Amino acid sequence: MSDNWKEIVAEWHSGSAFIGRNPAGANVQIGALDGKPGIGPMEMLLFGLAGCTGMDVISILQKQRQSVESFEVRVRGKRASDYPMVYTEIEVEYILWGEGLSTKFVEQAIELSEEKYCSVGIMLKMAVEKFTSSYRILEPGQSLETVAEM
Numbered sequence: 001m002s003d004n005w006k007e008i009v010a011e012w013h014s015g016s017a018f019i020g021r022n023p024a025g026a027n028v029q030i031g032a033l034d035g036k037p038g039i040g041p042m043e044m045l046l047f048g049l050a051g052c053t054g055m056d057v058i059s060i061l062q063k064q065r066q067s068v069e070s071f072e073v074r075v076r077g078k079r080a081s082d083y084p085m086v087y088t089e090i091e092v093e094y095i096l097w098g099e100g101l102s103t104k105f106v107e108q109a110i111e112l113s114e115e116k117y118c119s120v121g122i123m124l125k126m127a128v129e130k131f132t133s134s135y136r137i138l139e140p141g142q143s144l145e146t147v148a149e150m
Contacts, residue, residue: 042087045124046075049092052120056113057094057106064105069140070097087128092121094135095144101137110135 010018010030017033029038039047050073061068071094078089094110110133114121125131138144 042077042079042085045087045120046077046090048120049090049118049124050075052118053092053094053110053113056117057109060109060112061096061101061105064102064109066098066101066105068096068098068101071095087124089130090124090128090132092131092133094133095138096135097138097140097142099140103137106135106137 008020008022010020012018013033015032017029017031017038019033020028020030028044029036030041030044031038054071054073057073058068058071074093074095076091077087079085080088092114094106096106114125114133121131
């Protein structure tokens with residue numbers, strides 16, 4: 001198989017539950033299985049986006065010697081009300097904790113990810129009507145609740 005191909009296997013278990021497996025042996029549960037909630041297929045797309053852009057941004061910031069202490073990527077998607085109920089809007093929020101993080105470097109890292117490196121995000125941007133992103137830089141130990149109260 002060419003290096004440009006990616007392959008996974010999704011094995012049906014019961015009801016609408018599947019276990020997804022990649023060639024490295026990592027597994028993910030798709031749908032509810034044995035009373036345990038799983039991840040829905042449309043949520044998987046959002047997870048893929050968060051992971052893809054998150055890996056880009058943290059890698060770029062580390063190369064720029066930025067001291068990121070903690071990092072979250074939050075993704076929300078609004079679905080169409082009629083079938084096939086595709087995403088029509090996607091919002092990405094990057095939340096970074098660190099002392100002295102450069103706004104300039106954070107913005108550059110996000111832009112590089114969203115415009116050049118994150119294939120998941122670039123593909124989804126072509127499919128949705130509206131794709132937006134924002135970021136917040138917080139000091140170490142600062143909670144999101146504290147920021148919301150400001």
